[in-house]
Amino acid sequence: MSSVRRIGLATLRTLGTVLPVMLGVVVGVFFLLRLVPGDPAQMILGERATPQAVAALHEQLGLDLPLWQQFGDFLGRLLTQGDTGPSLVSGSSTRDLILERAPTSLGIVALALLFAVLITVPLALAAARRPNGTIDHAVRVIPAIGLGMPMFWIGLLLIIVFAVHLGWFPVGGVGTGAGEPLRSLILPALAVSLSLVPPLIRSLRAQLLEVVTADFVTTLRAARIPELRIWTRHILRGGALPTLALLSVNAATLIGGTLVIEKVFAINGIGMLLFTSIGSRDFPVVQGIALTCAVLVVLVGIAADALLGILDPRLRRGSAR
Structure with missing residues (x-):
């Protein structure tokens, strides 16, 4: 074909x-x-x-x-x-209101995805390389604790520790100086990513332990391929596929969490606009935001499917049939 x-x-x-x-x-x-x-x-x-x-x-x-x-x-x-109508409160176009705040919200989503990968991959690798060891037990216990903490509570803890006590990041809002917008989004994105990380670590660790016992891994070790190369180029690639699929399933949690965390950090993004519009019964704006979020969830799912096809050619062959 x-x-x-x-x-x-x-x-x-x-x-x-x-x-x-x-x-x-x-x-x-x-x-x-x-x-x-x-x-x-x-x-x-x-x-x-x-x-x-x-x-x-x-x-x-x-x-x-x-x-x-x-x-x-x-x-x-x-x-x-491509618009749900003018705002009932301000009279402005819903499309313009959303586009004005979209860069901030999309920045949090992108950073949250980056942080989720940077946290999940090293921890899952460390746990899978020495099963039932000290690091493995710690990696399994700590995410389990994180699962019981609501996202807004994680955000408040990050504010107290890193913004109030240490002063490394702003307490809320988005700064306007050089590098300040990015600095202002780090804590919100970290809060969102920490809510996604526990199931991702569990999934990736389990898949890595399954792949490491495969016959091709034994063959690679018999061929004296360096262990680090085996783990990073073969085991991790094979184990990442189900975890990537899980991440695409959690796209709604990622985007919805971003809207909620904006309220915690007083960030004037789409989430803040949503809560304000719900309070004033501004139907067109709420509808526009809901449709925008639905489109984003669909786009994330499509991107994840495309990436899965790149990592696993068997999926492409299956879809071709």
């Missing part, structure tokens, strides 16, 4: 998986938000607003239309403009 045909089949298969998910997200986000108690017009105008003023704002915002008609307008705007 030609490479062009394989790429075409893979694209169609991906679209067949992604489109129903995205359609479900669009329908669910639109209708579930409107079941939440609270009147956006009443919240915008205040408690002392007259019924006539509230009714006029309902008409202006299109909230007096039937739900099916509101959904039709919402879907049409989404498909033609």
